Amino acid sequence: MIRRTIAPTLSNTPLDAPNHFVMTFHAPELAREALPGQFIAVAAGGGMQILRRPFSVYSVDPEAGWASILYSVYGPATSTMAKMKPGDELDFIGPLGGRVFEADPDPSCHHIMVGGGYGVPPLAFLCRNIRAANPNARITVISGGRTKNLLVGTDGLEEIGVTLEPCTNDGSCGYHGLVTGRLEEVLAEDQTAHQPSYVYTCGPTPMMKAVGDLSIEKGVPCQVSMEVFMPCGVGICMGCAVARHDGTYARGCTDGPVFPAREVKW
Amino acid sequence: MIRRTIAPTLSNTPLDAPNHFVMTFHAPELAREALPGQFIAVAAGGGMQILRRPFSVYSVDPEAGWASILYSVYGPATSTMAKMKPGDELDFIGPLGGRVFEADPDPSCHHIMVGGGYGVPPLAFLCRNIRAANPNARITVISGGRTKNLLVGTDGLEEIGVTLEPCTNDGSCGYHGLVTGRLEEVLAEDQTAHQPSYVYTCGPTPMMKAVGDLSIEKGVPCQVSMEVFMPCGVGICMGCAVARHDGTYARGCTDGPVFPAREVKW
Amino acid sequence: MVDLSVRIGSLTMRNPVTTGSGTFGFGSEVADLIDLNKIGAVCVKATTTHPRTGNPAPRIVETAGGMLNAIGLQNGGIENYLSEKLPYLRGFDCPIIVNVPGEDPEDFAYVVERLTEAKGADAIELNISCPNVSHGLDYATDPKATAEVVARCRRATTLPLLAKLSPNVTDIRPIAQAAEDAGADGLSLINTVIGTAIDARTRRFKLANVTGGLSGPSIKPIALLHVHRAASAVKIPIIGMGGIMSATDAIEFLLAGATAVAAGTANFINPGVALEIAAGIESYLRANDFTDVSQIIGAVR
């Protein structure tokens, strides 16, 4: 059920990556109900900006009743958020998102997450859910960033047996190059090994397009979480149009944010 | 000279009066040049409000290079100001005001200040200047408020030999009633004693009108500091119209804020 | 007791607050967030003869105190509305206002007739003022064209008929009068104010459609004046809208002469806002010793 919640924040911790924060807040219903790929619409005011801003759910603890988001500071909303202290209230609507990341049910599947920047958090959430459902599932996270300290969102994944494949433009960590370079290698290895693979991606639009195109080319199924401006997040404004190949427009918020890569006309 | 200054604040102290603060800030030129009745136009943002807000100069220390304002919290600007911490920057333009409080030069004059709420600060500034110029000047401050703890702005005046005449609506301190009640008594005493008096007033508009009317009736000269909305403060918008008896409009900011009571058409 | 109910023609609303068309979907999307049984009326997204895909993205940009939209009337068409959206909404005890754009008077009338025969609406709002489709604006910028559409639709239905007017005109009064004379039971205003936004970095328009409609707090002063002027020119009731975010805003529109109000852009920030506004109007009336909302309609001096 979608709720508007005024949640007390529990922590708002800067990460090593400059201008990146993880905010946790008390939200038992969200923690119980949110699915990977879902997001919350945050009202964080700031100047003459009136609309809410979407942030993916990063992690949840249904028992303890908290959830978190990982955000990077760009404009008025995230600047306001960055100033919040534990105890300050976070006004959000959620969980939002009509179509979420759906893990391939095949237990032998190699789940390959390809993420960049603040696109990694929902993939981390997905990793944890896949692992919880299947202790043996093979999971890899290929995450990209310009340089080492811009890689965010993968904390704690290695500990649950997720293979991390960092990629940096400057070679300061892991693979030297774009995520698609490493993805191509991983898909080739899987193919050689007759290992079924499945790609899930979230990050900057050009990256996701490249990942989607590559997956389609290699015949590997791929889900993309579209990043479009979402004025309402709940399906009432039609402002979040995602073009489909059939010439129609889907709503990024309620028909997505996750779409099969094949469906999207970039 | 009018300057735009980004001044570091030195302190922002809540008063006993609820929602009232005194803010001091480093501003050597202002401290040197400001005159009683002058004000600064503060940009303190807050939501969708764009215009600056005027605040009277309360006290200055030309040697130490600081000035202060006393403000009460109503809306977006003052709410933003109330959250400021020492070291935060105050963006202001000033000193503003083309006509200021002019103390009657007659050394035998009884200077009677009549103030209410945040109208008291510029009168306190005037008291200190009159005292500095004339150690023997007779100065009385009649200040009004609904109840005792709403009387603000008179700190330190008794110490320099100013007679304080607090008036409260509920009788919790001093004279029980309106400032005009006490003013009428004081003016009558002066008249009996053949003591020349001069009234200076700043406060809520209905109070100032009553004080002005009473002074005119009693034949005592009176200066009023008009409180009108001041969109620019520097004389360029014509938004701060003060109606004059001759049918024309003066600018509250640069033709005022202080006017002879006789000139104003309330 | 305070009487909050108002009438627009034969439509009775339990409180004077409805939603701006295109800003509340078909109600179902936000049913988790607001009790549709308590709302004055739900005004649904524009519904056309045939499905429409809408304009390319980006369709919305934020502006100072508002937003520009160029949705382009994306909707599933009247038959989809009747079969997919209406049954759900009819499960609630709330009047439904259907917003109807059209290419020409016959096109408007077709949807109006279908709605009437299918009992698909409790009132119909003729959207003769959408700035985001070609010719969308023409009707509401011309009294004659306005009259033509309204008169044609008047013949097509006995349902309460509202004409939704545009602020993008030199004088709204002759247009309001033309709609009244042609048989409208009420007016809705304002639709969005036409505008554009440019990205200095890319040197491109920010909207794929180049122009869009401005809504939100930034247009409230414009909307209030149009409502006041229209109210001075006609006797039929007005649903006032444009930047209403709070009960105080809504009260300003009632004072200006609106009989009811709609929250538009505000729903994007708070889909429960219509009920908060209704509750706020009630408190205001109570606090000021009014017994009936009609006592403040047009009461500004």
Add this chain to the structure above:
Amino acid sequence: MVDLSVRIGSLTMRNPVTTGSGTFGFGSEVADLIDLNKIGAVCVKATTTHPRTGNPAPRIVETAGGMLNAIGLQNGGIENYLSEKLPYLRGFDCPIIVNVPGEDPEDFAYVVERLTEAKGADAIELNISCPNVSHGLDYATDPKATAEVVARCRRATTLPLLAKLSPNVTDIRPIAQAAEDAGADGLSLINTVIGTAIDARTRRFKLANVTGGLSGPSIKPIALLHVHRAASAVKIPIIGMGGIMSATDAIEFLLAGATAVAAGTANFINPGVALEIAAGIESYLRANDFTDVSQIIGAVR
């Protein structure tokens, strides 16, 4: 080196930034806060045949992201301008644009002639669009009336003549064309958008004049579109204005087709803003490898 200079008829501005009439006084008021020798041009407060007292107070209210004003052209009249204001301004090396409203074409022409013979202006802006005085708006809402005033003033002066247009019209293009055809050397737009504000507590209009003109960031999307449309309809240069607070805003207007820009309401917050905008435009041109501001005029795609 970046060439920032622009021309409006025979007027050359060293940079494309001037001030909105009525928002910069006569320059003297803010000479402490901005170097008048560096500004593109100073456009002074409206100046009329006879002194005007202006409208009663309150004259200004703040709105979401903007403000409404109803000053009502308070000014000391043309003779006062020539004797009291002009000499001070002539002490600076900056072109002066004088804003001239009028009751009828002869009234406009009288002030234009006085300014011309007294060398009181380097360009004249005909204010045919003030929403705050009776009949103020009529001229700029009608192409014929616009043409009449412009043509009459054209005969009265050889100074560069600008027509200041109103956004309160259904379509600005025919009016822009009428001004051009009648001999205007340029257009200024937009003047303020008409609106009102109501105090829910007192149930009164917030402005003594009831209506006022909306300015500030909230109107920028409206202004940008009018400028873009007018620029598409005429060949004469346009001074664009409406909500310009920063260099980025100004660049958007240049991209939309304005040859120069004016900061209006922004002066109230920062009287030095015109020079900050000029500097920001220069940095932008430099950063994007342009050598001449003309390269970005109308360059939006």
